[in-house]
């Protein structure tokens with residue numbers, strides 16, 4: 417939000433903004449505080465319950481981002497922080513839906529874990545700095561329960577795949593931002609750490625515009 421990729425905060429006032437894969441709706445809460453009219457959408461009822469518990473004075477919608485329950489041209493802007501797109505086999509379907517519900521000139525800004533991280537173990541220390549898998553291997557990462565049912569699936573797209581997906585959906589790619597690890601952040605969690613963050617990007621943010 418600090419990067420102002422959706423525009424300066426004062427320009428968000430009274431804008432209709434859709435957040436997909438919202439989880440506990442952190443982005444929507446920030447948008448509402450700027451005077452925007454956010455709608456937070458997630459496929460998980462449980463995630464939206466967290467948003468409700470924290471307190472959300474805006475609509476929460478439980479739906480699949482691949483079949484958005486909104487009329488064409490309903491929103492000025494859309495965003496996603498690591499939501500929905502990494503978890504669907506065909507992200508172009510989701511991107512086309514976003515394009516459909518945006519008004520002409522509208523922006524969709526989304527972040528994903530930077531695709532280069534696919535090639536490295538998800539470890540915060542030095543062991544997370546050696547390539548252990550092919551960047552080009554698109555086989556999804558799957559976790560299963562005892563009955564062999566998939567309970568978590570993440571799909572890998574290379575940077576080039578993501579650019580082509582955005583263009584195939586009819587968007588213009590305006591920017592691809594790779595934020596650097598901030599000097600003030602000394603925390604470690606999961607595969608995130610100052611050590612890795614200073615050497616390889618952790619996040620890729622795509623700024624897309626609807627013609």
Ligand SMILES: C[S@@+](CC[C@H](N)C(=O)[O-])C[C@H]1O[C@@H](n2cnc3c(N)ncnc32)[C@H](O)[C@@H]1O
Pocket residue numbers: 436437438439440441442457458459460463479480481482496497498499500501503504
């Ligand atoms: C990594 S979490 C990110 C949540 C939140 N944006 C954040 O930054 O904390 C990914 C979210 O995407 C949601 N999601 C996954 N597939 C989805 C889909 N097809 N449609 C909508 N949401 C989806 C998940 O339920 C989950 O809440």
